[in-house]
Amino acid sequence: MSDRPDLLIIGGGVIGRCTALFAAHRGLDVAVVDRGVHEESASTGNAGMIVPSHIVPLAAPGVIAQGMKWLTRPDSPFFIKPRADRRLARWLWLFKRHCTADHVQRSVPILRDLSLESRALFDRICGAGHYADAGYCTDGLIMVHRSQKCARDNEYLAETAAAAGLDAESLDAAGVEALAGAVPTGVRGGVLFRQDAHIDPERFLGGLRGECEELGVRFIDGANVEKLSIHDGRVDGVIADGERLAADAVTVAAGAWTPEILRTAGVDIPLQPAKGYSVTLGDCDRTPGVPMIVTDDKVTITPLPDGVRFGGTLELAGFDASRSEHRIRAILAAADDYRPETSGTTSMDEVWSGFRPASPDGLPFIGPAPGVENLYVATGHGMMGVTLGPITGRLLADLITGEAPSLDMSPFEPGRFS
Ligand SMILES: Cc1cc2nc3c(=O)[nH]c(=O)nc-3n(C[C@H](O)[C@H](O)[C@H](O)COP(=O)(O)OP(=O)(O)OC[C@H]3O[C@@H](n4cnc5c(N)ncnc54)[C@H](O)[C@@H]3O)c2cc1C
Numbered sequence: 001m002s003d004r005p006d007l008l009i010i011g012g013g014v015i016g017r018c019t020a021l022f023a024a025h026r027g028l029d030v031a032v033v034d035r036g037v038h039e040e041s042a043s044t045g046n047a048g049m050i051v052p053s054h055i056v057p058l059a060a061p062g063v064i065a066q067g068m069k070w071l072t073r074p075d076s077p078f079f080i081k082p083r084a085d086r087r088l089a090r091w092l093w094l095f096k097r098h099c100t101a102d103h104v105q106r107s108v109p110i111l112r113d114l115s116l117e118s119r120a121l122f123d124r125i126c127g128a129g130h131y132a133d134a135g136y137c138t139d140g141l142i143m144v145h146r147s148q149k150c151a152r153d154n155e156y157l158a159e160t161a162a163a164a165g166l167d168a169e170s171l172d173a174a175g176v177e178a179l180a181g182a183v184p185t186g187v188r189g190g191v192l193f194r195q196d197a198h199i200d201p202e203r204f205l206g207g208l209r210g211e212c213e214e215l216g217v218r219f220i221d222g223a224n225v226e227k228l229s230i231h232d233g234r235v236d237g238v239i240a241d242g243e244r245l246a247a248d249a250v251t252v253a254a255g256a257w258t259p260e261i262l263r264t265a266g267v268d269i270p271l272q273p274a275k276g277y278s279v280t281l282g283d284c285d286r287t288p289g290v291p292m293i294v295t296d297d298k299v300t301i302t303p304l305p306d307g308v309r310f311g312g313t314l315e316l317a318g319f320d321a322s323r324s325e326h327r328i329r330a331i332l333a334a335a336d337d338y339r340p341e342t343s344g345t346t347s348m349d350e351v352w353s354g355f356r357p358a359s360p361d362g363l364p365f366i367g368p369a370p371g372v373e374n375l376y377v378a379t380g381h382g383m384m385g386v387t388l389g390p391i392t393g394r395l396l397a398d399l400i401t402g403e404a405p406s407l408d409m410s411p412f413e414p415g416r417f418s
Contacts, residue, residue: 005031005218007400008238008247010225010261013043014201014385015378016253017208018393021125024215026401031247032217033240035224037205042255042385045278045352047300047311048201049141049291050122050387052115053193055164056157057107057362058382059098074326077298081317087259088316091270094360094417107362110411111384112164114391117406119195121390126199130214131207134199135305141196141291144176146186150295158191167194182286184294184301184337198291200304201386220245225254227264234373235265249374249400256319256355258365258379267369270417271380273319273355277328278311279346280304284338297330301338310335314383319355323348358382363411366392367399370415376400377414 007023009016012034020030038044070076080092126136145151158168169192176190177183209219223240228250230236237246252258256273278300284307291302299312313327328351336343359365359380369375378396381388395412398405410416 004246004248005029006247007249007251008033008245009251009253010238011253011255012037012219013041013253013255014205014208014389015255015381015392016251017205017212018389019251019253019378019396020212020217020393021208021215022393022397023400024212024217026397028401030212030217031220031245032212033220033223033225033238033245035222042354042356043205044202045280045354046201046276046386047278047291047302047309048199048204048304048386049300049302050119050197050199051141051193051384052112052119052166052195052387053141053143053157053161053168054115054384054387055108055111055166056104056160057098057111058358059095059360059362060104061099061101063099064096075329077313077327077330079313079315079317079324079327081315081320083318085318087270088272088318091272091360094270098361103361108160108164110363112166113407115384115387116195118388118391119197121394122197122199125390128211130210131204133305134203134207136197136199138197139290140192140194141198141293142171142176142180142190142192143293143295144184144187144190145295146188147296151189154191154295161193168192169194180288180290180292182288182338184292184334187294190292196291198302199386200306203305204386225261228261228375230265230372233371235375249376251376251378251396252369253378255379256357258357258377262369262377265369265372265375267372267375267414268418269365269377269380269414270360271365272316272358274358274382275315275317275320275353275355276311276313277323277331278309278352279331279335279350280307280309280352281335281339282307284308285340286338294334297334299331299334301334308338314356321353323351323353356382356385360417364388364392365414366395366412367409367414370418
């Protein structure tokens with residue numbers, strides 16, 4: 001490892017580490033700088049679901065109307081903190097513009113190809129020893145419902161997925177129970193997505209770090225990147241804690257914080273932090289056989305090697321780290337089903353929160369930053385950062401080493417909203 005790596009990656013979350021892995025496999029000399037993965041990264045406490053089933057982007061018809069209804073309910077899974085913020089206003093305007101049937105139709109094959117390639121890469125990556133304890137499991141995922149309305153929503157997803165060539169099967173309550181064993185109260189049926197999978201996200205991060213280090217990647221922990229160093233329209237490193245770290249190329253994979261770093265080079269991308277919560281019960285009475293998403297409450301349930309994780313909510317409240325007890329209640333209610341004897345006693349201290357990096361069109365930003373040579377961007381994966389980590393890493397490694405990427409990169413261009 002030289003003092004001037006070929007590639008310096010800002011951000012050691014799942015996107016930064018996957019990028020480091022593929023770049024190092026291509027023979028690049030790589031360093032990863034992060035100010036504190038375990039304090040800040042969305043990549044640690046998330047639900048760990050690998051979801052080719054999520055081919056419909058968040059920006060879709062009906063989402064605005066549903067969101068407006070939810071805004072009036074303090075316990076709803078969605079919230080926007082009202083504030084005068086021109087970046088949020090622009091993001092919402094762009095989001096609204098993409099809530100069309102045309103956008104969904106265009107995005108479905110893009111997200112399908114991206115996530116299926118990523119899923120195949122998971123099979124390859126997790127076959128190696130570093131990931132032996134990561135709990136990678138390919139038994140699928142069930143979207144379950146209680147109400148008729150959510151049964152229809154799930155049916156729409158199943159039809160859309162099947163039309164796109166994915167494997168989706170409707171199940172009645174007995175079918176859900178036969179697969180999942182431990183089912184949340186009141187579930188009447190669901191849809192099984194066989195190509196979905198799941199993994200313990202923190203252990204996956206550990207495996208990535210182990211393999212990267214074996215390949216010679218250097219991790220610079222606890223260093224805060226203040227700005228990019230640009231000369232003659234070209235990036236030549238970063239300033240971290242007042243010190244210059246030189247590099248031939250830089251990738252900004254700093255999750256929800258990416259825009260503030262890019263702005264130091266005059267690059268602007270529309271991205272908002274979208275906060276979510278999770279709680280992990282280590283000593284559950286019941287453990288589901290497959291992960292589930294309860295469509296009615298938008299709560300995820302993931303069996304992990306050390307327990308069961310429940311997650312959900314999406315709050316557009318900037319980097320406000322406070323926790324909303326009302327909105328967390330639906331997550332805790334789902335957890336109570338699995339540990340009834342301690343029902344109502346899970347404390348707010350046990351709740352984890354993280355900021356998803358959300359783009360306005362539901363597609364990630366992957367590629368060269370506009371106007372600055374050798375500067376790359378990898379963020380905006382929203383609710384699918386784990387799912388899309390491996391393919392993001394491989395596509396960026398392709399671009400950086402001059403190989404032809406396997407997918408059309410134009411939908412992911414970081415400059416597409418300029
Ligand atoms: C509740 C919840 C559940 C989720 N469930 C799933 C799921 O089931 N499946 C799925 O695919 N996705 C899921 N996600 C989304 C997924 O977690 C994110 O998309 C993904 O973790 C984003 O990864 P990242 O590497 O881009 O960002 P992060 O993991 O946030 O990493 C960014 C890193 O950059 C570092 N950083 C930032 N600024 C600086 C700086 N100036 N200097 C140095 N370092 C810096 C931070 O310390 C951080 O470690 C979920 C998210 C949440 C919140």
